[in-house]
Amino acid sequence: MTNNNNQIILNIRFKVKPGKKDDFRKQLSSLVDIMSNETNFVNAIIHDDMDQSEDIVIYEIWKGTQESWLQEEFPKPYRKEYEGVLSELLNDRMVSWLIPVAEWGSNLTGVSKKQSLK
Template identity: 55%
Template sequence: MNNAKEIIILYIRFKIKKGKKDEFKELLSSNIDRMEHEPAFISAILSDDVDNSDEITLYEIWKGTKESWLKEELPKPYREKYESKLVDLIEERIISYLSPTKEWKTDFTK
């Protein structure tokens, strides 16, 4: 483990189907509204790609490890509706699990 506080970051890149961006953002926002109440949740940032209007990035920060996130957070019941609707809204989803090693103006690794 390279961070003392066990923080896992999910960096998720979505390629949205044409004409589905608003519907996708509504679904995603609803999901984040639920997950922000989880004890392990720290924060999330949703960003539009300024060079690709059909791409969105979600940056989630959680307490724990990749393994604990997959075991404890992914199976939550509210995620089922979200996951089942994604197939109609996105062309691609790329998930990277990151472990912070240094940061500025935060103290995740200290």
């Protein structure tokens, strides 16, 4: 299935070091505050994992493709500062790149349920 609306989703799971969750949450929230002003930013949601108490997950929606995000968004100066402190706060980070194919309950991606049934 193709990405008809030219959006990319980043789903990132952070394995936070013990005792560093509040510090990391502050860093992540500051990053989202800044990146939410970017032209291609659509939405972000930060989650606590109820089963893995030290994990934080972020779900981000961006206009564009994986390639355009890596070329345009990742090199931004504010991200370099953020990336610089992660080794002190995280044990691991797992990034999933997703393409929306169907959506219920909102219209953030512009992909309707009908499109997924084609």
